[in-house]
Amino acid sequence: MFTNIWAIAIGCAAIALPVMIHWLTRPRPTRLPVSTLRFIRGAVEQRRSRYRLRNFLILLLRTVAVILIAAAIARPLLHHQARASSSAAAAVTRIVLLDSSQSMGARDGGIVRFERARPLVADLLKFQQSTKCNLLLAAASPNAVFDAPTTNLGVLREALEKATVLPERLRLQQTLNLAAEMFAKSDQGSRLELVIVSDFQRSNWAAADFSVLPKECQIELRSMAATEETANLAVLDFAPQGRVESGREAEVAIRIGNYSDTPRNVRVEVQLGNTIIAFEGFCPARATASVGGRVPVNGEGWHFGSARLLDVFDALPDDNQLAIGLHVYPQPKIAILTRDKPDQIPSVSYYVERALSATFARPASGKAGQATSGAANSGTGSNSSSLVTRMNAADPDVELLRQADVVVLARPGRLSNDTTTVLTAMLQRGRSLLYVAGDQLDANNLNDLAQSLGSSVRLPVDFLPRTAGRSQAERFLTDVDRKRPPFSIFGDELASAVKSLQFMDGLLTRPTTSGLKDDIRATLSDQSAFLTVTSVGRGRLAVMNVDLERSNIARTPVLVPLLGELLSQELTTSDSRSPSFSCGEPFTLQLPVGEERMGDLKIVGPGNTEVADSERGTLTAIPSGIIWDMTNASEAGAWQVQLEGRTVSAALAAIPNEESDLRSLPENVFTGRLSGGRTLSYSSGSAAEKDRQDDLWVWLAAACMGCVMMELLTLKLFKT
């Protein structure tokens, strides 16, 4: 096969050139009578054989030189498998599958794999008689230029010219299925060819299933990956630890992937708003490692930025940077619904308020404190320096209640239906509820609340009031989930901390059939649940089964850390981390906005460009709020929903981590395990082979020069 077949024809014609030159440049003799013709004849006879040999050699060398230069210009491809020739009578249906996933953007030998593949695919899409072709650009979803193979190859080549690498992973099987459908619709009796041009990344191709293709389909795999392993580093993930609150430093962790055989010291620069801070760490070979630390954040709301590797020059530069987003929350507002009087000491609400005030004390000064002072002051009998607000459970201020992040019910008495409805709605929208339950009214309230939440919520236990005839024996903790909050905070001291706890009164519990046992964090000696934490809608409902007045827990050092940890880790854990999705993959998010504001919302893509295309992203109103549905986040970066210029929700589209691992599947895996009995050929279009193919024309040109040199040498030799 030749790249420039026309050069061969020109070369054949050019072979006549040296013969003509030889003939035209032959000297015209001058007539000269001589007396010594016998000596001339003798000399000529002596030289004749040499000169015949010389002339033959010169003519031969000139002809060979012309042939070689023609062949060099024709660029022969030695390892190129012969395809259906234009003169072949049989029809050919050819589908070219071009991998346009992110890994094809990697550079091998300074050349992007996709750019190396482009001329190869263009060659496959050249016109041939009785050949129909189609081009499938494969990434997260297959993109076929035509619905079926066509003879309009010009459009295919135009589509190829416009094709680019997408920051997506390769969904191979969908593409193979689509190719199989196209083959099924192709003309009967035509030869079926599937040419796959890819880097055959291990993560994408290990589960390839060619069995969906017709048996008679010839599969040709063209690898664009380098034969040697390609080193790559990538920023895989950015994760803030817990809830990031305004005025406090955020603890962040950046996960780095080292896809090379060499351990690396890495340096990551995090830019978040106006803050730029660098972290350093060590990443072992073929492993991931986390680096991170504290990042100061200022102001509430969404903060966007990037995390990028410094001083890294690897094969795939696109994954050296990751778009990051951080939702900075204000400090949580806690409302205590109780019927206890503020000055009633001791009381359940008193103990709860004191415990929470110790944990959620407002900063002595600062912007965050000023922002919440209004809410704090509006409470009755609340500490002015605390974020904890007491409310009368009999007649709560609903507006003030709705501003609370966590509602603590401490002996609230019998809740009204309105209050129950408000609390249910708050749970659905992501607020949390801690119920310190100790008497029969609390059991009734919990049952009402469960009924109000509907069948979607399944509490792990049913709460039952104590019957009058039941013994009032003291209870103690027997089974504690020490690995999860709030008990995890005690660490190794947990046993000694809970050993002395004695619980009087409280409710009895009965496990439900549909509830999750994992929601029970601690169990009392009578098998009643002490603490349950259940996800309710977007919020969480925690029930602590204890009578604080009659139990000794309120008089031990256990209550403060227990409540503090419960609220900070379980009930106020609104994740500051922005949801992250792979580019090209659809995602759905529920927005914390009422449907009445739907008309004011707009979707903004990376670079703050508004997404007007409804096919890419839509907002849909549902009873519980608004659903943001993105079908195709094709660009890496922050995708936001903004309300009057303020971000209300955001999602980060990133390059899939699988694309950073550039290792390729070896040939024998395809020809052996994955071929599925199909005719499958594998050829490497790697840089080395490409160079070797290219080398051939260099060698031909060198041989041509050698022929010219040999000609000069021959003339010199025969002259002397």
Add this chain to the structure above:
Amino acid sequence: MSATSAQSRFLDLQALATLARMRFTTKHRVEGAYSGRHVSRQKGGAGEFVDFREYSPGEDLRRLDWKIYARTGKAYIRLLQDETNLLCTLAIDVSRSMLFGAESDTRLKGSKLEFAQYLATGLSHIIAQNQDHVGTAVLSERLVDCLPPGGTPTHVARVQEMVESLQTEATTVLAPGLKELFERVRSRGVLILFSDFLVDDLSEVFAALRLFRHRQFEVVVLHLVHPNEERLPEGAAFRFEGLEGEGQIDCSPAEIRAEYEAEFAKHVAKVRTYSLAIGCDYRNVSLARSWMQVLGSFLVDRAR
């Protein structure tokens, strides 16, 4: 004498005046018809005393030295050397190869034949001036013409006329003419052969010359060599045509120059070797010099 010589266009008396005192001599003993300046093969009673020799019975008693016989009682013969004139034959090769260097077939200027004509005419003039006899023979594949040696002005004029009117013949052999000449000449003398020896029968030529040598002829070989024969002309390509009808060859002189020069030098050396082998006086006559220079140096060398 001068009147007859003036008839030949090759006789340049003004030039020859410088050689007026030169003589063509030979160290060989010769046979002449008349008394002359050259040593004769005959030892008679009229020449200069040379030696004594004991008398042998049957010898001519007139040569017995009676005075010695009277003084010593022994019979001695007085040996006296006769001097006679020189019989010189100028044999000229008229094969067409002698035309080399001529402007055309009819205009012989610059050719070897013209050079030979000048030399032969000059030599005939000098030989005749010294009271010697000169004759001429025109050689080709046969003896084309022959004029026995003579000493009269008329004869010399005829010799020069014959030399002047030489015509070349297309032949590549010379030996038959020489043999025919050998059969024609009777008395011993000097044979001067003007030739380029570009013949096919070089061995036969010297075999014929050997006959002359056996007959006690002194043979002088004047080998005429044109400078353009020694080396090939400069140029890209030539069609070389043989003057004696050998055909033609197309070639580039540059390609065969070395071989040609070697071949030609080998030929010259061969002629010289053959000549010296049979006792000839060999002279390589290059046409690069004028015929007067050649003639002068030839006569000087001969006189030593």
